[in-house]
Amino acid sequence: MHLTKAEDRILAGDEGVGRRKALELLVALGEIYGADRLIPIQSAHISGASFQTIGEAGLRYISDLAADAKVAVPSTLNPLGMDRERWREMGISEAFAARQEAIVRAYEQLGVDLACSCIPYHSGNRPQPGEHVAWAESSAVVYANSVLRARTNREGGPAALAAAIIGKTPEYGLHLDQERLPSVEVALPADLSPADLAPLGYWLGEVLRDRIPYLRNLRLSDDDHKTLGASLASTGALSLYYWDASPPPRTDLILERLSLDRADLEDATARLGLDKDPELVAFGCPQLSESEVVGLARALEHRRPRGDLPVWFFTTRVVAQRCPAAIEQLRRFGKVLCDTCLEVAPIHELFSSTATDSAKACVYLPTVGRQRVCYCPTRALLDLIG
């Protein structure tokens, strides 16, 4: 890679150990992926914030880095292992909470914004089209590339943090025009409904792996794209798709055409998880947007809580503050939790089976959350609670 004089000085350690190590990491990753240089980024989004996932070693790393480094660009953080205010209601131990708060303090010392969200684009970090950013969190990465038309690779947590500290990222992959072209076109059924999006994304991720698709017959709301992106990024390694209203700049590299029919969707639905005895009903993976909170509140307006199962809604603190009346409506039915999410909280301490409308949760909960899962489309999930 070609480095500038200023970058050479950082590598020589002139600006401290933290910046040296951050740049070493970016250069090594750039070499692995064949980047020629580093390019400036406008923001970073960092994963690896829950004590449940990064553990004592991660805490030590981030604390050590925070001793002499600061982020150089606006940077947001992924969800924590608990709601910072309501953690006792989640069955979190004092010991866990203390370690989690230590991680939060280290990120705070680094200068990272503490919105603690997997939907940073709804929590104050919304890139403009064409902007280069360095984001971790696969569901946010696919949204940033596809819906916002910003440019980011799917970073790991330490790489996103290193990019935040240097304010640059290696130029390869989705930062380059020629790497953002679709190679496959997928014809979808014309009658897709929002309830189909979780199995649709699950199927697409499995079939496409890392190929960029041009999806035809897709007409979705902003929230629908959030759902679709999260599910396809959980089974696939792709981080960008195009659709009818957001077509690719060129289609001449499309050499393959696939089509999806109802039977494929039903097959994917069956594989999401059909446990019969959920102990927890969870909404919000990814965390609920403001319009999703308002929509759920409206759907629950004339229902009465069944009260036989615990119900947890996950959203961000920023969203919760924007729509207090809707949040109160949800609280009639269960807990509204901020700063955290289903996949990085130690829910296995309390539950062994979870009902969810998220394909992403269905993919990750059996391993990271040690849960059996029961997939229900949102409407069926509402029927479980009221």
Next chain:
Amino acid sequence: MILKGRRISGGTAEGPILRVDHPVSFLGGVDPKTGQLQDRAHGDTGESVAGRIFAFPQGKGSTVGSYAMYGLRLSGVAPAGIVNAHAEPIIATGAIIAEIPMIDGIDIGLLETDDQGILRASAGELELPGVGHREVVTSILSCEGRYLILKRSGEVGTYQHHWAGVSGYVNPGESPQEASLREVAEETGSSKAQLLASARPIRRRHGSTVWEIHPFLYQVPERTVQTDWEHEEVRWILREELSGFQTVPWLDEVFDALIAAVPRPR
């Protein structure tokens, strides 16, 4: 010998090699307190990575694995160095944040557990002081779709009575192709061999030696062969007949590499 790779994380390290042949996740695959390998599904038997030059094909699993490598460092049980066939981001990231010297681009099949290793990661190289390196040539002669194999005599030092190509050491100051032509002339009497193809050298570990085999394929006008004392019998065979002979190691790979390297008429 010295193996050349690519620098991933700088520094130097010295220690015994520990080699495993499966992809490694440091999250779950290595005990964070002791550094012991614990991927039972892949047959790990509890050897510790601590202080070793840890050689494995590549990483796998969660990005949190990078932090697990930092944790091993803090507990004093990290590998002294890491050697991979292909670095992927999780291991590369972990090596850098934990300041473990690391290179990739190494054929880890050339390393054996408990070889002494000196890893000069900044220079991208791994030295194995106890391992020798011998360069040899193996030449296959072809005539009318058949290939020449020769049965080694009872007089030769290695692989007596095994079937081989025309083989021999590369002498100091000689190029592999010169050695190959010399051996063909000495062992078959042929001076009319015309080069059809050569393939990238094949490196294989045997005992404390890495054999580097340079394959060459020649065409000869006729099947007349004048052997010397090194061989007791010759055959002209079809490619598919090779499996019926007891051969020196890797002859099959030499054939595959050469046949793949023959330029095809368009």
